Amino acid sequence: MRLNLLYTIYWKKLKPVKTSPSDLIDQLVQDTKSMMKTVKDEFLPLDREALLLKPDPYRWSIGECLEHLNLYSDYYHPVIKKKMEEAGPCNPNYTFKSGMAGNYFAKSMLPKKKMMKMSSPGDKNPSKTGVPDEVVKRFLAHQKDLLQLLATARNRDLNKIRIPLSLSKLIRFRLGDTFRFVVNHNQRHVVQAIGNLEK
Numbered sequence: 001m002r003l004n005l006l007y008t009i010y011w012k013k014l015k016p017v018k019t020s021p022s023d024l025i026d027q028l029v030q031d032t033k034s035m036m037k038t039v040k041d042e043f044l045p046l047d048r049e050a051l052l053l054k055p056d057p058y059r060w061s062i063g064e065c066l067e068h069l070n071l072y073s074d075y076y077h078p079v080i081k082k083k084m085e086e087a088g089p090c091n092p093n094y095t096f097k098s099g100m101a102g103n104y105f106a107k108s109m110l111p112k113k114k115m116m117k118m119s120s121p122g123d124k125n126p127s128k129t130g131v132p133d134e135v136v137k138r139f140l141a142h143q144k145d146l147l148q149l150l151a152t153a154r155n156r157d158l159n160k161i162r163i164p165l166s167l168s169k170l171i172r173f174r175l176g177d178t179f180r181f182v183v184n185h186n187q188r189h190v191v192q193a194i195g196n197l198e199k
Contacts, residue, residue: 065193102177109184
């Protein structure tokens, strides 16, 4: 009985996503536009002092949360663009199905009430790399770029195109899972940054 319950919980977490590519992209576009509006409304009016104010010495400031996302965009966006250019257009009549590892990583990034702390690699850690003056504008520019990538992806195969993970080029996720990971990761840290306003 207990094993069956554990299996059910585990399967729900890893249950593959099956959907039309257009539905998936529509959702990712909606999430990205909503996130951009939040960042424009909440963070663009703030001065640098407010952006760099930490809720405590062990947590990131708003600016650090956004720059962390910028550093990931610096890697993923050019790689995604290159892989989509290499692949070219595809037949749109297919179903997107997530991979097991890609689905797990994408779901693990979703914002939750109690989010598990994760350590960041040094080159993606803004407390080590620093926060540029135009961090909010840099973030919004990256999101505009992401919307363009999602538009291109409407006639690309989200299953067949594989994107190397930033942590290891030997691990490759399906393009659809990579987009899910990137957008969920963005949401996770924007929610974290919003939490700083409430401190």
